[in-house]
Structure formats: C-alpha cells, structure tokens
Amino acid sequence: MTAASSSKPPLTVPAASSFARVSLLVYTLLIVYASWYPFSGWRDMGLGPFDYLWSRLPYYWTGFDIWTNIAGYAPLGMLLVFAMHPRIAPAWAIWPATAAGILLSACMEAVQTYLPTRVPSNLDLLTNSAGAFAGALLGAACSRYFLRESRFLSMRRRWFSGEASRGLVVAGLWPLALIYPQNHLFGLGHLVPPLLTFFSDLLDTPIDLATTWINNAQLSAEQYWLADVIVTACGLTGAALLLLMLLRKQAPRRALVMFYLLGCIAVKSLACALFFAPQNAFVWVSASSAGGIVIGAMMVTGLSFAPPTAQRRLAALALIISLAVTNAVPANPYYISTLETWVQGKFLNFDGAAQFLSVLWPFLAIWFLYHPVHRKQK
Known part of the structure; x- marks a missing residue:
C-alpha cells in the first residue's frame, strides 16, 4: 500500500x-x-x-x-x-x-x-x-x-440529537392523536370506549357507554373541573418535555416547543371544524382546559432548564398521571354526546385510525421514554 x-x-x-x-x-x-x-x-x-x-x-x-x-x-x-x-x-x-x-x-x-x-x-x-x-x-x-446531504438534514443535525429519530416520530404523532374527540383536551389513552366495544362483540351483548358502571359514578362540577385541569396540564407537559429532551442546547428550544404546541392546537381546532361544524372549531375551549394549558405552560417553562434525564422522567410521570386520571374519571355527558355527533360516513377508515392513534399514543410515548436505548438522548 x-x-x-x-x-x-x-x-x-x-x-x-x-x-x-x-x-x-x-x-x-x-x-x-x-x-x-x-x-x-x-x-x-x-x-x-x-x-x-x-x-x-x-x-x-x-x-x-x-x-x-x-x-x-x-x-x-x-x-x-x-x-x-x-x-x-x-x-x-x-x-x-x-x-x-x-x-x-x-x-x-x-x-x-x-x-x-x-x-x-x-x-x-x-x-x-x-x-x-x-x-x-x-x-x-x-x-x-x-x-x-441537504439543508433539511443539516438543520436536523444542528437542532436534534443524533438518536432523536424515534422520538420525532412519537412527537409528530401527538397532534394527529388529538384529532379524535376526547373526554379531556389532552386526555389520550382513553381505553373505556374501545374495551366496551370489544367485550360487547365478544359477549354478543350491546354495552352502552352511558350506562356502564364506570360512567354511572357521579362527580361534582368542581371534581370534573379539577380532573380536566390535571389531565390537560399533565398531557401538555409530557408531550412538550418529550420534544425538549430531543433538542440540542444550540437549538431555539423554547420557540420550537411553542410552535409545536400552537400547531397541535391548530390541528385540534381544524378537526373540530371539519368533523362537527365550522362554528365548533373552538368547542374544546373551556375554563378548565384553558387553566390546564396555563399550568402546563408554566411547568414546561420551569422544567426547560432541567437536565435531559430529569425531563425524561418527569415527562413519563406526567403522561402516567394523565393516563390514570383519564381512565379513572367517568365520561361526562358532553363527551358522550360528542361521540354521537362525530361524523364518520365516508371517513370510516379515518375514524378507526384516529381512535386507534388516540388510544395508542401515550403508551407509545411512555415506551419511548423508558426504553433503555432511548435514554441516551443528549
């Protein structure tokens, strides 16, 4: 040689x-x-x-x-x-x-x-x-x-960690998972409706969502309000921290997270306008959801200074709390009536995919956050 x-x-x-x-x-x-x-x-x-x-x-x-x-x-x-x-x-x-x-x-x-x-x-x-x-x-x-080699890949390498590909898929699915109607604004992972459908088909006995024992529990308006705030704040915090831990220090981290959250809200509003009626684009807005967004934004702002390891653990904890409260709190009558007016028709395929994604996303995010390979995000 x-x-x-x-x-x-x-x-x-x-x-x-x-x-x-x-x-x-x-x-x-x-x-x-x-x-x-x-x-x-x-x-x-x-x-x-x-x-x-x-x-x-x-x-x-x-x-x-x-x-x-x-x-x-x-x-x-x-x-x-x-x-x-x-x-x-x-x-x-x-x-x-x-x-x-x-x-x-x-x-x-x-x-x-x-x-x-x-x-x-x-x-x-x-x-x-x-x-x-x-x-x-x-x-x-x-x-x-x-x-x-392109500007897109160059920006990807400058702003995101080398092992961020899987996390970007999970983060990108969050706004799509929010399209399907939820009991709470960011209350993904609601297992009750699909489980009732499964057991109804298995037992060959119709089960009405509004008459099951888990939905017969009565909560006061204040309790519903508190649950909505908790789920909204924890859901927002978990998703935002998941994105934050993928970003490098030199990236415009706060601007990207803000743009990400605003984009998710825009997708949610567009879906409400498309599948219900144009005047219902902001039907998801309520005092409790607004309060949850404010509290979640404050939590994300403070935790943006935390190290990636802490962000990963707190993101998983927030999503677990949101998942637990979502499935523990009985569905309110507004949610049941919303499902009844959800337009399927020609969108039957889309409806099935949207529901599946809304149930799957928090489990996918928690898997990503706890998997040993994904703990190396820097």
Missing part, C-alpha cells in the same frame, strides 16, 4: 433512516387498523377471500373514494422508498415499494370479506396501488432532500 493510497479517507456508508423505518411501521399499523375497523361481527359468507379480484367493478363509487384511497397509500409508498435506503437506490426502490403496497392492499381487502360493515373491492385495490406507486415516485424524486 502506497502512502498516497493510505492517506485517502475511508469510504462512508450512508446511514439508514430510523425515522423513515419507524414511521413506516406506525403508518402500516394505522392502515391495518383503519382497513379492518371496527373489528366486530366477523362472519363467513361462503366466499373466498380473494373472490373480489375477479368481480365486476363496483357500480357505485365517487371521486371522493378514489382520491382518499390514493391519498391514503401515497405516504406508504414514499416511506417504503425512504426505508429501503441505502440498501436499494431510490430509483430502483420504486418497484418493490409499489409491490409491497399492492400486497398490503390486497390482504386488507381480502380480510374485509369477513367483516359485515366492510365491502372488499377491486376498485379499492387499484386505487390503493396507484397511491402506493405515486408515493414511491414522489419519494424517489424527494430523496435527495431527505436522504442525502
């Missing part, structure tokens, strides 16, 4: 994107849950699971159905391309990403054969496949901005 050759810097292999792979896993779970929601009334009609492939195209369909199917699978195709980097170049990853999207959609439609509220459709398979292909094309076209 010559001196000239020994002086050459070693070749570096591009790193895989943990953010893309974790996002792909979470998004795939959301598709599965949305496709099979509400997971009840399973039956065998004597049809093969893939008979829909050879059926005639549906007589009744709308442009809305077409575009929502395409839009639903486009992020999947994009994430598949990103997740295959660097093993497969983005231009070549288009084809396995599209094939994976087609296979997933075919399986989702096949299982719908056994669900009474769902109808397997070869048109859905075609549009979902088109969405996966379009997303894969977009992912390949945008790969140089997300997978290679």
Whole structure:
C-alpha cells in the first residue's frame, strides 16, 4: 500500500433512516387498523377471500373514494422508498415499494370479506396501488432532500440529537392523536370506549357507554373541573418535555416547543371544524382546559432548564398521571354526546385510525421514554 493510497479517507456508508423505518411501521399499523375497523361481527359468507379480484367493478363509487384511497397509500409508498435506503437506490426502490403496497392492499381487502360493515373491492385495490406507486415516485424524486446531504438534514443535525429519530416520530404523532374527540383536551389513552366495544362483540351483548358502571359514578362540577385541569396540564407537559429532551442546547428550544404546541392546537381546532361544524372549531375551549394549558405552560417553562434525564422522567410521570386520571374519571355527558355527533360516513377508515392513534399514543410515548436505548438522548 502506497502512502498516497493510505492517506485517502475511508469510504462512508450512508446511514439508514430510523425515522423513515419507524414511521413506516406506525403508518402500516394505522392502515391495518383503519382497513379492518371496527373489528366486530366477523362472519363467513361462503366466499373466498380473494373472490373480489375477479368481480365486476363496483357500480357505485365517487371521486371522493378514489382520491382518499390514493391519498391514503401515497405516504406508504414514499416511506417504503425512504426505508429501503441505502440498501436499494431510490430509483430502483420504486418497484418493490409499489409491490409491497399492492400486497398490503390486497390482504386488507381480502380480510374485509369477513367483516359485515366492510365491502372488499377491486376498485379499492387499484386505487390503493396507484397511491402506493405515486408515493414511491414522489419519494424517489424527494430523496435527495431527505436522504442525502441537504439543508433539511443539516438543520436536523444542528437542532436534534443524533438518536432523536424515534422520538420525532412519537412527537409528530401527538397532534394527529388529538384529532379524535376526547373526554379531556389532552386526555389520550382513553381505553373505556374501545374495551366496551370489544367485550360487547365478544359477549354478543350491546354495552352502552352511558350506562356502564364506570360512567354511572357521579362527580361534582368542581371534581370534573379539577380532573380536566390535571389531565390537560399533565398531557401538555409530557408531550412538550418529550420534544425538549430531543433538542440540542444550540437549538431555539423554547420557540420550537411553542410552535409545536400552537400547531397541535391548530390541528385540534381544524378537526373540530371539519368533523362537527365550522362554528365548533373552538368547542374544546373551556375554563378548565384553558387553566390546564396555563399550568402546563408554566411547568414546561420551569422544567426547560432541567437536565435531559430529569425531563425524561418527569415527562413519563406526567403522561402516567394523565393516563390514570383519564381512565379513572367517568365520561361526562358532553363527551358522550360528542361521540354521537362525530361524523364518520365516508371517513370510516379515518375514524378507526384516529381512535386507534388516540388510544395508542401515550403508551407509545411512555415506551419511548423508558426504553433503555432511548435514554441516551443528549
């Protein structure tokens, strides 16, 4: 070996994107849950699971159905391309990403054969496949901005810790988890409604949310108010501290957290306007929720000076308290009436995914905060 050759810097292999792979896993779970929601009334009609492939195209369909199917699978195709980097170049990853999207959609439609509220459709398979292909094309076209050297990646390295990818996925899911109506503003992880649905289907006996023993407990207005303040303050504190512990010291930490919280509130308001009525955009605003936001903001401001280890532990504690109070306090009548007016209709798939995410998020966040690998955030 010559001196000239020994002086050459070693070749570096591009790193895989943990953010893309974790996002792909979470998004795939959301598709599965949305496709099979509400997971009840399973039956065998004597049809093969893939008979829909050879059926005639549906007589009744709308442009809305077409575009929502395409839009639903486009992020999947994009994430598949990103997740295959660097093993497969983005231009070549288009084809396995599209094939994976087609296979997933075919399986989702096949299982719908056994669900009474769902109808397997070869048109859905075609549009979902088109969405996966379009997303894969977009992912390949945008790969140089997300997978290679770019201003976006440079900013990511300056502001966030090296192991922040999984935490960014969890933090990014919080505003989406807030879309589904909650008993409290930030009261995620409400297990009672989905558990009642599960046992109702298992026992073949309808169980009304408003008549169960856990909801028959009577609390005074002051107790409801206090519970709402606690859940709102702890939920906000847990999410904000989770984001704070991912940021480096040189990052504009307080500005980013403020922007993050304002963005979450904007998403919540937009969802209320879309799924209820435009005049109900701020229906979530109440004296107790406003008080919880103020207390939570004060807690986050003070804890922003704490070391990352303390922030991680306090974030987990705040989320555990919020989770415990959310499930211990009986649902108020306003929450029950809100669920009754929640518009599903054409958004049935979205409704299932939104509910699943609202229940899953605090457990996902607590797992992230306590997992040994994730304690190394600096």
